[in-house]
Amino acid sequence: MRKFLSISMIVLLSACASQTTQPDDEMAGGAGGDGMSGSELMGSGSGRPGYFNQLNDPSNILSQRSVYYDYDSYTVKSEYRELVLAHARFLRDNPSASVILQGNTDDRGSREYNLALGQRRADSVRNMMTLGGARDAQIESVSLGEEKPRAYGSGETAWSQNRRTDIIYRGE
Amino acid sequence: MSSFFSSKSIRGTVFILLWLISAPLYAQLNIEIFGGGTSRIPVAIVPFAEEGQLSQTITPVISADLMRTGLFRLIDTAGSSPHTPAEVVFSDWANRGANAVVIGRVVPASGGHVEIQFRVMDVATKSQLAGLSLTTPTTQLRAAAHRVADVIYETLTGDVGVFSTRIAYVLKRGNKYALQVADADGYNAQSIIEYTEPIISPAWSPDGTQLAYVSFEDKKPVVYVQTLTTRERRAVASFKGSNSAPAWSPDGKKLAVVLTGQGGSQIFLVNVDGSGLQRLSRSPGIDTEPSFSPDGRYILFTSDRGGSPQIYRMPVTGSESSNAERLTFEGNYNVSPDYSQDGRSFTFIHRHNGQFNVAVQEIGSRQMQILTNSKFDESPSFAPNGKMILYATEINGHGILSAVSRDGQTRQHLTVQTGDIREPAWGPLPKWK
Known part of the structure; x- marks a missing residue:
């Protein structure tokens, strides 16, 4: 004698999208407001301002774009002060130029917490640049946390390479 | 028999097509179980009659589901294969040490479907505890097996089963990142975006x-929301500075996010459509990794306002607040909180002796328990029934998924063959639960 409850199995159509995809370009803008605007990172390749020659001249201090930090530290060390202030002066003298500062950390610990720590590094460079004459609107400081290491592997050699802020000019 | 299971109706054809386009893209996750609980329920899962005719056998999936919880011990069924209650010799199963015997059969049904009939028999009382019949397309046999495992789990433990849930995680292979969704056992992995x-x-x-x-x-962190079925996605938080750490409010209408545009890393609330930005936390330090309480009244988060990263709790009042209650006090690194579904505890990462481990803490008693003994654990999240915690860990330099029972007694690895797997999140119960 069968006492089965008869249940019709709900067809579990796979709720997920099945094909992989690249993100749609038009989605990138997103929500803005409250004085904070979406980023416009990628400038056009043609017709770029002449100042990029200066920025990429290896003999010019402006070609140096990375600030490195001690373990668990966010202060710009004195050896990078001149570099940061040179970029600040450049931004002051070229009001159309703008930078994105990307803070980075080594890979120990929570990814989101490291994102916040990397932000602190980028903000330290931003603050010094602002004091050096750059305008706030010319600078966006962001964090890549531990997600974009320059050096892979564990150990102080790799970690010290990854504790840094990179200075990237928009349109580069 | 073989012709029976082929698709003859239009409906069956549709299911076959869905199966083809949703075939796994990467190697399956393999499960390794080590460690063990003290008082496991001894249960015999007798292979179902005629399941060998199916493209996917049912009972091995059920057995693996039950074993992963650490709550069951499988009794050897060799030499005995009852499929109906009349065929169950209870004294035999009592001698083998089984408390319960699961029996069943697979019966052909029309339109590319099969009917799975099964019963959970109690050895002590020689009675039926549960009996169910599921009709399922032959393309959804693993899903059906998980459903059966849920019923067995619920019958024998009294708790809701989570075998029909899904998990999300990020898979890194070479320079490619894929956001994937898989069944809770790691099968049927699909990339949502690459x-x-x-x-x-x-x-x-x-x-x-x-x-x-x-x-x-976009060269900086931006928060997106993506619908799984349509793959439609939109940027919800793309403000100047960094945007990260999304957490859904329990009603699904808002997200807590961490923004840096107003200075520091602070917690904000934003509607799912990106409107209605509102600041929640205010501290001179880092406030990040928000997690809503199930009733939506509180947010747990990580903050270094006291000098080291610790877990705090603040009420969600509708206005910004600098007040929060510190919950963790052991050690100088406690991060990544995730509320349990009953709101009484949370799981998080605790650092001690240079190791990063999964821990749980009762909110009332502040009792903390460390559940793992690996080196680099990250991103813990509770199963919807609160009985297991999914997390990322590292073995031989590779990121893998792991799960640990709430009591720390049973751990298992879910590994992929190649690539780094990280950032797991255990999904909610399916709607029909």
């Missing part, structure tokens, strides 16, 4: 239809 820039912090909407996550495709 990109050459990092993806972190996937978070399930409470109804399981959408994922929020952080993508670095």
Whole structure:
């Protein structure tokens, strides 16, 4: 004698999208407001301002774009002060130029917490640049946390390479 | 028999097509179980009659589901294969040490479907505890097996089963990042999005239809929400500075996010459509990794306002607040909180002796328990029934998924053959639960 409850199995159509995809370009803008605007990172390749020659001249201090930090530290060390202030002066003298500062950390610990720590590094460079004459609107400081290491592997050699802020000019 | 299981109706054809386009893209996750509980329920799962005719056998999936919880011990069924209650010799199963015997059969049904009939028999009382019949397309046999495992689990433990849930995680292979969704056992992995820039912090909407996550495709962290079925996605938080750490409110209408545009890393609330930005936390330090309480009244988060990263709790009042209650006090690194579904405890990462381990803490008693003994654990999240915790760990330099029972007694690895797997998030119960 069968006492089965008869249940019709709900067809579990796979709720997920099945094909992989690249993100749609038009989605990138997103929500803005409250004085904070979406980023416009990628400038056009043609017709770029002449100042990029200066920025990429290896003999010019402006070609140096990375600030490195001690373990668990966010202060710009004195050896990078001149570099940061040179970029600040450049931004002051070229009001159309703008930078994105990307803070980075080594890979120990929570990814989101490291994102916040990397932000602190980028903000330290931003603050010094602002004091050096750059305008706030010319600078966006962001964090890549531990997600974009320059050096892979564990150990102080790799970690010290990854504790840094990179200075990237928009349109580069 | 073989012709029976082929698709003859239009409906069956549709299911076959769905199966083809949803075939796994990467190697399956393998499960290794080590460690063990003290008082496991001894249960015999007798292979179902005629299941060998199916493209996917049912009972091995059920057995693996039950074993992963650490709550069951499988009794050898060799030499005995009852399929009906009359065929069950209870004294034999008592001698083998089984408390319960699961029997069943697979019966052909029309339109590319099969009917799975099964019963859970209690050895002590020689009676039936549960009996159910599921009709399922032959393309959804693993899903049906998980459903059967849920019924067995619920019958024998009294708790809700989570075998029909899904998990999300990020898979890194070479320079490619894929946000994937898989069944709770790691099978049926599908990429929701693939990109050459990092993806972190996937978070399930409470109804399981959408994922929020952080993508670095714009050279900075931006919070996106993507619908799983349509793959439609939109940037919810793309403000100046960094945007990260999305957490859904329990009603699914808002997201807590971490923004840096107003200075520091602070917690904000934003509607799912990106409107209505409102600041929640105010501290001179870092406030990040928000997690809503199930009733939506509180947010747990990580803050270094006291000098080291610790877990705090603040009420969600509708206005910003600098007040929060510190919950963790052991050690100088406690991060990544995730509320349990009953709101009484949370899981988090605790650092001690240079190791990063999964821990749980009762909110009332502040009793903390460390559950793992690995080196680099990350991103713990509770199963919807609160009995297991999914997390990322590292073995031989590779990121893998692992799960640990709430009592720390049973751990298992879910590994992929190649690639780094990280940032897991356990999805909600399916709607029919």
